[in-house]
Amino acid sequence: xxxxxxxxPISFLPTHxxxxxxxxxxxxxxxxxxxxILGLPVLFFMDGExxxxxxxxxxxxxxxxxxxxxxxxxxxxxxxxxxxxxxxQKGVFLEDRYAFAAWWVYAALLLFQLFMAYTRASxxxxxxxxxxxxxxxxxxGNMYSYVPYTGISTVLDGRHAMAMIPMWAAAVSKxxxxxxxxxxxxxxxxxxxxxxxxxxxxALDEMFRSRQxxxxxxxxxxxxxxxxxxxxxxxxxxxxxxxxxxxxxxxxKTVFANIVLPTLFWLLLGIAHHYEKExxxxxxxxxxxxxxxxxxxxxxxxxxxxTSLAPFMTAMLTGLACxxxxxxxxxxxxxxxxxxCCIPNMIYAAILLRLMLIIxxxxx
Amino acid sequence: xxxxxxxxxxxxxxxxxxLIQYQGSGAMLLLYAVALxxxxxxxxxxxxxxxxxxxxxxxxxxxxIPPVYRIYSRLDGADTYYRLxxxxxxxxxxxxxxxxxxxxxxxxxxAGACMVIILCGQFTYSNVHIVKAENRxxxxxxxxxxxxxxTNDTGGERAMAAMPSELxxxxxQYDTRILMPYGREMLMPAxxxxxxxxxxxxxxxxxxxxxxxxxxxREYSCGYIVLNASRSISGNYEREGxxxxxxxxxxxxxxxxxx
Numbered sequence: 001x002x003x004x005x006x007x008x009p010i011s012f013l014p015t016h017x018x019x020x021x022x023x024x025x026x027x028x029x030x031x032x033x034x035x036x037i038l039g040l041p042v043l044f045f046m047d048g049e050x051x052x053x054x055x056x057x058x059x060x061x062x063x064x065x066x067x068x069x070x071x072x073x074x075x076x077x078x079x080x081x082x083x084x085x086x087x088x089q090k091g092v093f094l095e096d097r098y099a100f101a102a103w104w105v106y107a108a109l110l111l112f113q114l115f116m117a118y119t120r121a122s123x124x125x126x127x128x129x130x131x132x133x134x135x136x137x138x139x140x141g142n143m144y145s146y147v148p149y150t151g152i153s154t155v156l157d158g159r160h161a162m163a164m165i166p167m168w169a170a171a172v173s174k175x176x177x178x179x180x181x182x183x184x185x186x187x188x189x190x191x192x193x194x195x196x197x198x199x200x201x202x203a204l205d206e207m208f209r210s211r212q213x214x215x216x217x218x219x220x221x222x223x224x225x226x227x228x229x230x231x232x233x234x235x236x237x238x239x240x241x242x243x244x245x246x247x248x249x250x251x252x253k254t255v256f257a258n259i260v261l262p263t264l265f266w267l268l269l270g271i272a273h274h275y276e277k278e279x280x281x282x283x284x285x286x287x288x289x290x291x292x293x294x295x296x297x298x299x300x301x302x303x304x305x306x307t308s309l310a311p312f313m314t315a316m317l318t319g320l321a322c323x324x325x326x327x328x329x330x331x332x333x334x335x336x337x338x339x340x341c342c343i344p345n346m347i348y349a350a351i352l353l354r355l356m357l358i359i360x361x362x363x364x
Numbered sequence: 365x366x367x368x369x370x371x372x373x374x375x376x377x378x379x380x381x382x383l384i385q386y387q388g389s390g391a392m393l394l395l396y397a398v399a400l401x402x403x404x405x406x407x408x409x410x411x412x413x414x415x416x417x418x419x420x421x422x423x424x425x426x427x428x429i430p431p432v433y434r435i436y437s438r439l440d441g442a443d444t445y446y447r448l449x450x451x452x453x454x455x456x457x458x459x460x461x462x463x464x465x466x467x468x469x470x471x472x473x474x475a476g477a478c479m480v481i482i483l484c485g486q487f488t489y490s491n492v493h494i495v496k497a498e499n500r501x502x503x504x505x506x507x508x509x510x511x512x513x514x515t516n517d518t519g520g521e522r523a524m525a526a527m528p529s530e531l532x533x534x535x536x537q538y539d540t541r542i543l544m545p546y547g548r549e550m551l552m553p554a555x556x557x558x559x560x561x562x563x564x565x566x567x568x569x570x571x572x573x574x575x576x577x578x579x580x581x582r583e584y585s586c587g588y589i590v591l592n593a594s595r596s597i598s599g600n601y602e603r604e605g606x607x608x609x610x611x612x613x614x615x616x617x618x619x620x621x622x623x
Binding site for chain 2: 131147243246269316324328
């Protein structure tokens, strides 16, 4: 379902820029953002009744899928999927034996990661919070009503509750009728690991944009091999994003560090590349910029879906990147648009600070 | 140079300590520093230079500013301050710089780069916290047996059970119908001064005093007490009103019929 949701945002791209991997990335991000936007009102105004969230999430996702399919069909579809992937790429692969070999090495390393994720259990104390929140919601139908460690009723822990990812795991469990511990520990790593690679691939692809095609098609698979190695040998401490990715793949912090941040860098670089050259103020240019900045807003909402402090971090990163790019390219519009994209972060921060203030006042 | 004020000095020391803890041996940080230098020296793409060259330097400086550390600590606690370093795209920069150097060179150079990564890093799957999964839930089988014993005995109703500390992290990941008088919070450093009478009777003593444990468990309305079979226990089960439900080998599940 999240992948198909991506058809709607992709339909706004010009036909020649629609790609399958963009459908996947935009689909998951849109789906996460949608869940966050629906989840917060249910949590605060509907006593955290989980079924309302699941029903509205499924219905709205279906609406987005239908709208996406309709728009894609009306606007020439995703052109040449068969041609591009099955013929051209095959030709490209076989032409360059280094690229071909590197993709196979990458595939082997990814399979190794997936195999280890499925057959090895990594015990992390934080699961006593995240997985239990998902399971409580799955079993009792209320969000954040009990202390996860003990099961005793409690008031809403707003600081943690605003990040909806454990509820998303509960929703996946509900829809698939699979125990949340299996969903989080076994199923999600099989999705999030390749998805994280895909986001990093997008960022690297944008970085190599100025390279020639022949060079790029070799550099990308080689880079992905190196990324895999850095992850597999990235356990220099328990704090690195690589350790989080392989040991607690299902947690919001991991999704933030290994999925949201690479995607954010990809879009920020895309924006910088967009404004690199002097551009005329045509509707097409405006539309291209609007799509990039809209993507940025979706990423910011997804950051809030992952962990409560993430929107502050993404806002800081966006602000800094837009400021530096605006100064470098002498274009204040980059900064203005960047700040506008942080409006979701500001709303999120206002709600969060209010909740923290209530907790602070009630405890003092 | 002016001496640093004590508060500022302490914060700087703490930040430095966080960085050291984050990067372990420091080899990977060194690799990143080299990659960053290569990128700043070589890179022709101005946007890449700004976002992957200059911006990480700014973030690194921000990371070392004591007021930033203090504000962050107030918001989320100092123990997660290392997450600010996540904003520096280390892996992508290392890979990009290596791949750029690789362009047009022999394959042996790439193999050398792979060796450097392997030597600088640490194999994640050799981590002590990673073990062979016993089931698809990735929860120890012993925990599942304990939980199933209790829920079968209650007929699926909720029950409060006192558990040994090594089980508390997992029990409610499997079944939230089981409530506990204390949970994982008692194992966290932040709760080191927190007192829980059941935890004290179960864990903060060499020999478990059954009378003390049962008294404490009853304060929390515990219907079940799970004991680690390897622990020394003093007292009489029958006199305290405990009935053995199942002996699972490593753990024994008792029902408190004297409540």
